[in-house]
Amino acid sequence: MTFSEVIIDWYRQNKRELPWRKTTDPYKIWLSEIMLQQTRVDQGLPYYLAFEKAFPTVFDLADATEEKVLKLWQGLGYYSRARNLHHTAGYIARERKGEFPSSYKELLKLKGVGDYTASAIASISFNEASPVVDGNVYRVLSRYFGIDTPINSGRGIKYFKELAQELIDKEDPATFNQGIMEFGAVQCKPRSPLCSECPLNAGCVALKDNLVDQLPVKIRNARIKHRYFNYLIVHNEHRTLLFQRREKDIWQHLYEFPLVETEKPMSEEEIISHPQFKELIGENRFEISLYNKENVVHKLSHQHIHATFWIVYLKNDIEGGIRKSRIKEYPVPVLIANFVREYEF
DNA sequence: AAGCCGGGGAT
DNA sequence: ATCCCAGGCTT
Structure with missing residues (x-):
């Protein structure tokens, strides 16, 4: 089996049932992706449910006040996400009649939507073979292929994106993208990954070289x-x-x-x-x-x-x-x- | 390229 | 106490 086949096979057997996995509606996918930026699924889930209930469509979100959006976002952190979310909802609702851009390139122009989120929406909602590279993907790829290029360096960002582009399943990019992220979150965890029962352990460079707890390499950030x-x-x-x-x-x-x-x-x-x-x-x-x-x-x-x-x-x-x-x-x-x-x- | 932007869970 | 989370924007 190829790398992507293993990932997709694993995902079909191990995926968690989550509300945003029951739809390809770009509004719902966008909402969930913004909420999950630098945020664990368990932490974001109750907020997603509250937003889905309060704002069933992008028009409802656009019509709300920023204050109401921030109130519902309270406690989730990185509040610029909520302000950009509200701003972009207004743009989508009023200038695009509720229609989301349908390609990675166009999605990237939305405020609050960067490389990762544009790829996520493009693949999940529009079946575009654009690879997501989030913290999970960095970890899975750096370990499996034994890459020690810092993931937060310019070179690393470019290298891992290109590698993911080669690996993505062109026929089912949505499942591959969600699969490799879920795999990183559940199987190839930061600490104590489940290597002994991993479907990729036979070809994992980090496991072979005993480098699992050394990868990925990340340049340390500023002091507190x-x-x-x-x-x-x-x-x-x-x-x-x-x-x-x-x-x-x-x-x-x-x-x-x-x-x-x-x-x-x-x-x-x-x-x-x-x-x-x-x-x-x-x-x-x-x-x-x-x-x-x-x-x-x-x-x-x-x-x-x-x-x-x-x-x-x-x-x-x-x-x-x-x-x-x-x-x-x-x-x-x-x-x-x-x-x-x-x-x- | 580096700094800034939250809060919480796991170890 | 440290790391990290379905990252993006500004300088």
Whole structure:
């Protein structure tokens, strides 16, 4: 059997039943592929079901507000995916009458659709023999063929794409693409792959040379940055302040409490004398207390957020405040959602 | 080419 | 604590 025959045969016997595998509707395939970018199937699945229910067609998604889309996306991370998803839905619905591009080349032009996603949609929805190369494929190919070219180098990206192009089943690219990804996720796992019961173990270079745990090779990424977020829970009996993040930074367009970012942890005296605090509170009388005695460390893949929540109670009206009872309607980062759930005003 | 963008699960 | 996940965009 050829490589692709083994993959397809394995897939038919071992595939998981997933909702997006029951259709070739490009809208559903697109939605699932965007959601699964850098995201495990188990984590993305409940979000996919919620989106499918809330937005059965691309027109429903296009008609929604960005805020509603972000709210449904809350907790899934990489929020630019949700913003691009909404933007592209508007383009498809209004300028293309709901019709998706039907080739890899045209799909690639959509915002939020890169090389991987364009190939995935082109193959699954339109039967185009365009190979997907995701983290799973890098792992399977680097091990089976014993390739130590870094997968995140320019050379590596080009090499693995070409190799996958040679291997893809031209008659059934959809099954091959999904098969090799599923194979990487279930059989050829990052840690403790199931080599002894692998249908490809006879020809696997990494297994023969005992290099399975050395491949794929990846160039190490940047160091983790530490940031100190002082959130000011400025509230009175009924209202609290909540602002939308507009800067080019993490959590763009999500909501949060007034934020004072500092270079190091702040004491109460330092916070109330901070220019941003003074500008926010002005001459109003307030009572301040520290909510979390212990520093909350919210870990992102590339930075650690050391968060402190300062409860600032006012007796007078709050200009621009929102009703506390409506706070759960806003899309917020998990860090904020956790606080809101615990504090309960 | 390198940096940035989340959150969670597995080891 | 580290790695990695059905990656893409910006600089």
